Amino acid sequence: MKPVALLLALSIGIAGPALANADLAQKKNCLSCHSVDSKRIGPSYKDVAAKYAGNKDALSTLSTKVLKGGGGVWGAIPMPANPQVSEPEAKVLVQWILSLK
Numbered sequence: 001m002k003p004v005a006l007l008l009a010l011s012i013g014i015a016g017p018a019l020a021n022a023d024l025a026q027k028k029n030c031l032s033c034h035s036v037d038s039k040r041i042g043p044s045y046k047d048v049a050a051k052y053a054g055n056k057d058a059l060s061t062l063s064t065k066v067l068k069g070g071g072g073v074w075g076a077i078p079m080p081a082n083p084q085v086s087e088p089e090a091k092v093l094v095q096w097i098l099s100l101k
């Protein structure tokens with residue numbers, strides 16, 4: 001194996017799940033309004049994780065909100081519905097967001 005390929009294989013092995021989720025967020029257009037660390041049109045995902053820490057309803061509430069959209073929590077701008085996301089994908093994305101620190 002060439003060194004570069006080996007390095008790539010290693011980094012995918014270690015950072016795999018987190019990268020896959022960030023990738024999904026990118027692919028589903030979430031990152032055009034959100035970023036992990038800083039507020040853009042929507043709240044940063046770390047802020048979302050902090051706000052809902054310890055809230056056991058967060059996964060289902062937030063997954064529904066990702067699918068259907070809604071507002072009134074973070075500011076004046078509502079999030080539009082995301083019909084490009086399936087329900088299982090919404091759960092994967094929200095689980096990832098809630099796991100950020």
Ligand code: HEC
Pocket residue numbers: 025028029030031032033034041042043048062065066070071072073074075076077078079080082085093094097
């Ligand atoms: C057009 C811009 C836009 C896109 C695209 C978008 N969001 Fe949002 N998102 C927002 C805004 C604005 C808010 C704040 C809504 C509010 O104040 O209740 C938000 C809020 C959220 C929240 C917190 C909701 C709450 O009630 O606390 C989560 C979680 C979230 N978005 C996830 C996602 C995911 C996952 C995607 C991709 C499938 C996505 N967003 C795509 C704009 C967007």
